[in-house]
Amino acid sequence: MEKLKNLNNFVIAITKISHIVHLANETFKMCNNNRRWWVRPANHTREEEGFFRTCIQQLQQKDEEHFYKVTRMTVKNFNLLLTLLQERLRRFSNRKPICPETRLALTLMFSAQGCNFNVNAWTFKMGVSTVKQVIYETCDAIWNELHDIYLSTPNRSEQVLIAEKFVVKTGMPNCLAAIDGKHINIVRPSNSGSLYYNYKKTYSIVLLAACDANYVFTYVDVGALGSQSDGGMLAQSAFGKKLLNGTLEVPREVNLPGTSCSFPYYFVGDSAFPLKANLMRPFPGSNLPADKEKFNMVLSKARLHIENSFGILSNRWRILHTNISACPKNADKIVLATVLLHNFLMLQNDRNYFTLELVDRNENNQEIHGHWRNEVNPLDSCRQGAVNRSSSYAFELRNILKEFIRTSF
Structure with missing residues (x-):
């Protein structure tokens, strides 16, 4: 009798445990929006019917012109980039993982065409969260693997060569780089207040960059609040701090x-x-004397290199003209990846990516705007903030440079 009673209690206990497990499962499903499947049925055919297999791979094999339009690079450069990134993009899973080639193609198409995450998810037959993860991870891989190669800080001998190129092209001697900052619009971050709210009444992060005379970026800093000015962001960046306190090599x-x-x-x-002393800016005001106007004109020729560099960048990577729907940290990853891709293609001398007609130039003493200005609007420049007080030595140096330019042309 005692054994029967114990058995009955055991059965009751098992029934209660089963009920609790069932309730826990139901609660888990509710918390996960009643997820009914691990992979949507329509996405099961990704390998056979996804955009990579049905379009990009076919373009890669048969139509390089349109492959370039989709990815902004030739098949040769795509394969080289894939080789450099392959190990970082490889994943291992019990289920068949997304291959490195698909990951790279998806990220390039997203960056080049400015497609939103949903469009890429439908096209590549992936979940939206998967698309986001793939893009962020690939952008991370591009930056971590390539920045030491394609965006390394120029050494002294390289800086001398850059200065020689600037004086030949613009008449500005001893110039190491042109520097500027641009707003990259983002969707308003949660609980950010007015931190990212800029003078254009949009939300943005700021891309601060410097370039050489060949439109290759030499320094880059991204992620400052949109409410900051060029000067404000310069003072906050690691590069800017060294520049302003004179410790930059x-x-x-x-x-x-x-x-x-x-x-x-x-x-x-x-x-x-x-x-x-190591950062020249134009003389302020209008109706300036001829020597100051001449100085401003020559300085502007040198400074236009960074304007054109941003123009090429935003013309080729149209994601920079959208409101990037990502938190600031992930938006930073996307922007940095586009800068790296720009340098990669410029240094590979990709003739499809860059042509002289794309940038401002002088022909027969006539200034001609580059094609990028006809195809995209310029990125918004940062507003002028409160300028730091300059030393008398800096004013003296600018006057010396003004006199040299006045007597040299």
């Missing part, structure tokens, strides 16, 4: 060409930046 000063006047190397920027 640059070549020793040399004589200006054809003179015995020793002069430091410097960067050029617009009026949003402070005037420093």
Whole structure:
């Protein structure tokens, strides 16, 4: 009798446990929006019917012109990039993982065409969360694997070569780079208040960059709040702090060409930046004397290199013209990846990616706008903030440079 009673209690206990497990399963389903399947039925055919297999792979094999339009690179450069990233993009799973080639193609199409996540999910037969994860991971891989190769800080000898190129192209001696900042619009971050709200009444992060005379970015910093000015972001960035306090590694000063006047190397920027011994900006105001107008004109020729670099970047990677629907941290990853891809293709001398007609140029003493200005609107520049007080030495250097330019042309 006692054994029967114990058996009955055991059965009751098992029944209660079963009921509790059932309730737990139901609660889990409710918390996960009653997920009915691990992979949507329509996505089971991704390998056979997804966009990569039905379109991109066929273009890769049969139509390189349209393959370039989709990915912004030739098949040769795509394969080279895939080789560099393959190990970082490889995944291992009990289910068949998304191959590195598909991951890279998806990220390039997203960046080049500016498609939103839902369109890419439908096209590539993936879940939206999977598409986001693939894009963010691939952008991370591009930055981590390539930035030491294609965006490394120029050493002193490389900086001297950059300065020589600038003086040949623009007449600006000892110039190491042109610098500027642009707004990259994003969807309003949650609980951000007005931190990312800019003077254009949109939400943005700021891309600060410098470039050489060949439209290749040499320094880049992204992620500052949209409410900051160029000068404000410069002071906050690691590169800017070194530039402003004079600890940035640059070549020793040399004589200006054809003179015995020793002069430091410097960067050029617009009026949003402070005037420093190693950072030249134009003379302010209108109706200036001829010598100051001439100085501003030559400085503008050098500074236009960064404007054109941003123009090429945003023309080729149209995601930069959308409101990027990602939190600021992930938006930073996307922007940095586009900068790396730009440098990769510029340094590979991809003639499809860059042509001289794409940028502003002078033909027969006539200024001609680059094609990028006809195809996309320029990225919004940062507003002018409160400019730091400049030293008398910085003013003296600018006047010396003004006199050199006045007598050299």
